[in-house]
Amino acid sequence: MLSNGVSQKCKNDPKEYWAGLGFLCVIMASSEDVGNDDDTEQKSTQPEEAKKSANKPGIATTAKKQPPPEKPEAVWLRTKVILSFWAVVVFLGLPVWWQTTSIYRARLPIQQMLEWSEGTACQPVLPLEIWVVSPGLVCEDARHVVQIAQEVLDTMNTFPVQPIRIRLAKSRPINDSKGQPFAEDPACFLEDYDPQSRHPALHLHLVPGEDATELQLSFDPHSARADLIYGEVSTRALGSGAASTVYNIFAEEQAGLAYKLAAQDNSNTAARYLESVPEDIRSAITARENRALKYASTYHLTFSLFTPAGSPSSWAIESALETHIQPWTSAFSIISNFSINSQIQPYSAYSPSIHPFQDSEANQTLLRRQDLSAFINAAEWPLSPSIGADGPTINFVLYVPSPSEIPLTIESSDGGSSWLIPQWGGVTILNPPLHTNELTGQPSVPRHLDLDTLHPAFETFTSQLLSLLGLPTTPQPQMTTTTTRRPPSPTAPSPAPLRLATLTRLRTLSLHLLTRSTLTSLAHLTTSLPSIPIPHRVASLVSASLSDLDRTCSSLHASRWGEALGHATRAWQDSEKAFFEKSMVGQVYFPDEHKVAVYLPLLGPVGVPLLLGLAREVARYFARFRSWRARGTGASG
């Protein structure tokens, strides 16, 4: 089927033709020239000669027949074909190119975002309100006590972020020990407080006690209330005693706030304040911060029972959770939500690399301290990772050893059998009472672990949970003070409401600072990388985050802690979403030079024939125009 007689020259043709293969416009534009062939005597002439003679017609020895001139309609047709390709390029290609490669950059309020890090925007201040109720004092004395207390406190409190104001407040009628309401002077209140707008951090009740020789502090376990019981003391002594009491209660919180400010905001005042905090408190705060998980609005708690044998195969998990864990999770619900699940995994031993040793003296099995970190059998135990899509998981592992190893404890720990894994969870070894199996006569573990057996383990889990959530333990009994009188120290850690309120403030501040730094990074990122797109969503998230930051700040100023935490959480979530927007980071690692690599394969095969075709047409039109003008001048001359 091949054309009759493929000559030498024709064999070269494919290269020319298929150089831009697949883009038939080459053929379309060039096939015009087929008709212009000058080589009519090709069969008789050598190709090279023919070329030479075509190039230099004047030197040609044989008279060459010139190709007939192109017909005007053929020329016009070629122009039309080239124009039709260019029409597609210009009218469809360019809009498509513009539409699909233009980078949409929504306007971000860069200035506002940077204001937060520069400190020109609202600075978080967490003023504490202490309401002093003194039913046992006459009005003058009460005022004097409060005045003294405020003065002393102002000299003690060098932390500007958390000013403490003591106010004389109207108390709800409370009863003395005899059941009689304390007498109260209605004209004695300096200011009228709206309890809805400001949440007092502490109600301090000054309670007279007959037999008390010095000041005694006792906490109400169910509310943010402390009773300061005083005996025969002067109002000045009572005032300074109240001041140092209050200061001690909030000293660790202030240190915690300063720690966060110094760590996340590079705040000099906070760092300086932190220097003045005693070393032991500082290390306690560092340890607490290292143990605690990052804040999340939802935590998943997983309670797992692992045992190397077939029993126990059931446990009173529901009632144990109800009595130990759920009171705390419901108390925590103002800060975070919790989802709880549990599992039992029989025939699951600890890691095979662990080798406990027998202590024949005390008839117990001991775990080496250095083995504790490898105790979790990560390869076989089905424990969910602590990083989840919708919140981290806190794992609590209850391990019941095999009967031969009971009791299993940790060496040199006085029978201690639990430990905490920072930011992951807690492990407790439970040594249940053994009973003798009726069939085999061997000691065995009970099939069911009842609530009483679980009680010590869940007490441990509870304290582990609290430290994993970063709940502070203020005030510390061993705190040093600057007052002359030894301040009253509570015998137990302050009650849950106070600690939760402290945690709320700590979390709010830390989220606030995180949001600020995220927004600052986003602002720097978008200004330093002009080629990344900024979707509209990011802009709206940023503005939502900014307004929530503002609201957080004003809520903090107004001492409305729950509200402040809500705003801070939303601001933080929005800022994270904006920063980690997927469509934005897609082009971060795509420098402009790479675009050449993307466009060249396109511009090479498609662009060259198109441009050459156009150039030739334009050149021809110019030539025609010039000859027309020359003819015009020739005619006129």
Next chain:
Amino acid sequence: MTVNMPIDRRKALVIAAAIVGRILVFAFFPQLPELLTGQVEVSTPVTSYKRLQEGLFLYIRDVSPYEGGIFHQAPLLLPLFSLLPGRSSISLTTGLLYTLMDLANANALAKIADSGEAVSSRLFTSPRKGTRLDGAALSIAYLFNPFTIAGCLGRSTSAFTNTAIVHAVSNAVTGSPFRAMFALALASYLSMYPILLFPPLALLCWDQAVQKSNQKVGGLNMGMNLTASLFACINGFLWLSFMVMGGSWEFLSATYGFHLSVPDLTPNVGLWWYFFIEIFDSFREFFLGTFWLQLVAYVGGLTLRVRRQPLFIITTLLGLFAIFKPYPSISDVSLYLAFVPLYKHIFPLMRYTFIATSVMLYASLLGPAFYHLWIYAGSGNANFFYAITLVWSLGLSMLVGDMLFAVLRDEWEVERPEMKGKEIKRI
């Protein structure tokens, strides 16, 4: 007539053999259609018979067939297939339907060939018109083309599009422009890309109208009429689909949106899938636009350049579609190859027929082998299959380009009769 009768009878026998052969395969070797249905060369995400069955399953249970993102074909196929008795995957009635469509295509192709449009249009008559094939030969070439048979047995729904296109052309050639527009509208409705055939098809209709009627036919008037009827028909089909889908326009984005945005990168014989797997995401839209425009760009240039032979424009465009479509399959190639024998008279002018034929044979034999090596044996990778699809496209584009060259040379020889049979060179 009487002289031709024995020949016709022989040819009729051959055609009947092709039909009976197909039905026998459907009836007695059901594994073969089943195998072909799963081949990526036959079934693409927009034409797969298996995906059609998924859509049908949902449609019969009153769930939107586009739920789940498997089915991307035109909604009107659903009531048609739900009417067929025996909806199991191997159904003789379905096989019969596809066989009948092949027969109808062969018949329409015979009409096109017998009209002689390929050798002498209104504006151009080839000097080589004596060597053309008659309709029966063309039907046989179509029916015994292995690609046609594979497409028929694989029951890819592009068979419907092909039938619509062939009938659009045959109606245009035989001078019934409105039926042609109806068929083109159906093809466009089914697969969207055939709407690009409108300019040459309109030219073909106009040429026929001018040839038939003695008085002058207004070009603009006719163009307006044809455009209006095309869009009326498409709108009619869309409205019918809207009714079938229970008043939901969801099918527009699930079918045409799918064609335009090419989200499913299942390997096929085309050039798109590998490119869009590799392209940076941020340039995906730009290159989608570029690839589609590349397909569109040929229409204008070809229509202007080969204006005198509109049927050849259609043929060349079908070849280009089979190469550059987002989801091409061998049934698109079978449609192009059905039109190629119409131009038997210019075969002597083609220069690379041998190379093109060998390349295509090579690719069609090695393609399934490399796909198997990649997907099933695991001893090859995606590049094996992509390389062979590149070779396949190369072979096809050689054929398309060479035919275009031959037709242009044929036209030029009319202009310069003294150059006939001589070597030429480009300057």
